[in-house]
Amino acid sequence: RQVNLVSDLPGRALLQDTNLVNAWGISFSPTSPFWISDNGTGKATIYAVTNDALGATHVAKQSLEVTIPGEGNPTGQVFNNLGGFNGDIFIFASEDGTISGWRPSLGTNAEALVTRLTAVYKGITVATTANGPVLLAANFSEGTLDAYGTNRTLIQFTDPHAPAGYAPFNVQSIAGMIFVTFAKQDDTKEDDVPGRGHGLIDVFDLPTGSFHRFATGSDAGGKLHDINSPWGIALAPVTFGKHADELLVGNFGSGTIMAFDADGKYRGLLKTLDEGPIVIEGLWALTFGNGGRAGVPGTLYFTAGPDDESHGLFGALEPVTEDDGD
Template structure:
């Protein structure tokens, strides 16, 4: 895992996101097709690469976390540039368009921010100091920062945890109230913060003692009424030819009790992206898990963790997105509600990419 973080270097993680999708109730059993025979259409919308997508933006660098609210543009956190880029459109009625980017502060003011996971705040808590306003978006940083935004051209740094490398973030409704959970990949732990951004302890919650010693927490999100935590296996990244299991995904109750682990027939390869497939997508109501390592998106039954399928195009080929990070359903402002939006850091995280997946 630390080898991968070293590759990221000064620029790299989210997106946590809000899964604006039906509750976590699978509509399909194992190997069922859903809309499967029709296939998925992938459309790249924006990138820093020439001739990729419809919009060129040099701030798209290692596009990681992706989040949106019910009526907002989609936010794409770019760990390689220190900005969140905002997009709307790409619906059945509108072409894609871009709004002004938001600067994400770094732990060291002389450095560039490294935003990773992010989440839209659905609560009245998490008020930004000296503003009286709750954060609209909360963004984690690979430099151990938590930043919050509610207006202006820049987010506000509300927390810094020395030595932490936050690679994922989520808002979790627990019996203690809604807490902010940040996945610290360097120290293999989840840090928790109350609605005042004060760090708290949830003793024994969201832990899986059956994990191998070289597994490290990678992402945490509330998805369809449960908390889902992904783990990467560090030694596997050091050996790209390894056939070892290279990731795990656990489902917890929102109070931190382990419910089950996704059954992994070798398909989890550094899993990070998480969402529930929306109603008009393939496998509606099932859990989509995106792999950073091989760029594939696998489908699991959220009720029991059983593997169902890998998303494929209309020719039966797996959908592969180089450097895949975040996944989130569209909201009708950015993408249609039946679509799934994605962010990626292709070419070993040197570039950035935002796009859309649609059922054919």
């Protein structure tokens, strides 16, 4: 069951916020509300999502709005509890090649941590190494996974087995593994070319700098047809019905959500009660709640940029069973 929580348009969701245009990255601390990157307005906005005693969902916008530096086109973001990077706890990637960070003392403005003019950053995560935390960013224009240590020195990694024209589209650390999704570059290498079978997924090993293939689209030399510019990644909890404990990957190109088991075996698309695939136009991030002010652990939350990324949606997919009457 889809519940639309926030939209930039009136009447589309429980709450309207005109800042929420092309809602993209999501992150949160173990207790914080949801932080969401507003790619179309250059902000990060914050929403508390809770369920009352009857199970009804409530959403409340928080007063803090954070302005992203540079051209202000944030994509992925990550909560950083590993230190470094000026103590910034929320870190944002942007399409203009900026990586920025925020900590409470900065107030309403994030600060630029890194600027790389040749980069188009579509996603970001943070990982631990023996030498401290490392930011990993999906550099779509250069076709690299960019690693920055706390000294901000850049090391770039490439998957030598990815077909020409495919580039890192997102990177997320899930259950101790670093997943990198790839999409097909357009002629300018700034945006993806959607299509059936367009995409692949790697697991990246940071100590060795090596990529290990997890799933390969039919356009990229594999057999997976349902993949289509994959971006969002989440691990389903044990309570999530038939797809419990499976890796969920959202397709920006088609709006569908794929499920994989731990070995990379494809388990099909998430479906509605009438057995049709769930489709969310312009689907970006996927995450389960934190059990605090960022939703409940058994519900799948998503962001999207519908109407060719000109609008924004933040919503929830609540698992339902046949006898729920939905």
